Amino acid sequence: MLRRALDGLYWLSAAVAAACLFGIFAIMMIQVALRSMNRPFPGADDVTAYLCVAATFFALAYTFRxxxxxxxxxxxxxxxxxxxxxxEIISLxxxxxxxxxxxxxTANDVMFSYEIEDMAQGSVPFLLWIPKMAMPLGAGVLLVAILDEMVTVLSGQKPNYVRAAEERAARGDFSAEV
Structure with a gap:
């Protein structure tokens, strides 16, 4: 049951990353459409930048596993x-x-931004602690994934990232190997 919950957490984190990527796509398409009508899209660059950071952090755990x-x-x-x-134990x-x-x-930075009511300096002011939450949340899920793998290694099993790499190599896919 715990295994399914953890895998669900990693999947949910990846789904949030995918939603962020779709958000970036949607903003870019809206910008293209609005530019053709000589209309601005205030704050689009700021929101896109924060979605890029969120996509990166939320994808880490799933990608690691x-x-x-x-x-x-x-x-x-x-x-x-x-x-x-x-x-492996030392590395993990x-x-x-x-x-x-x-x-x-990053959580400390979010709390500081929340306490001082830090606002974005771009064309559309919004509270910065909200987009900053992606960093400690995404890194927190990665931390859970790392600890999950450490428990796996400590129990004498092969880590999932090694098993997944071996399965890819068996299929002839060396795209993630250096």
Whole structure:
């Protein structure tokens, strides 16, 4: 049940990223249509920029779990199973620490923006804490995914990102490998 909930969380995060990409597409198409009628679209550039950031952060966890993030495995792939497992644990621990740091400081920035009622300086003023929420939320889901993989490795199993990369390699797809 927990596995389905976590996979659902990763999928939901990816769906939000996809919705952000569609939002960028929609804004660009509306801008094209309005330009042909000599009409402006105030705030379009600002909203597009924030949607780009949101799409990036919300896509991280799903991409990580599927092994689609670019990993340099030349060193670790040559190690024996025991040493490789140790390096996976060290790598995941460092990734969790760094991601936790990112979550902490981006959440801190959101809270500061909320407290001072920080407004966008663009053509359409809006509260900045709202689009900034994408960073700690997306990074937070990534942190959960990293910890999920760490539990998998600590329990002696192969991480999902490794399994997914092996499945792609078996199919002859090396697009995510460096």
């Amino acid at each position: 599927r092994g689609e993030l670019i990993r340099v495995g030349l060193f670790i792939e040559r190690l024996g199973p025991t040493v490789r497992r140790m390096f 621990s460092l990734a969790a620490a760094l991601t936790g740091y990112i979550v902490f400081w």
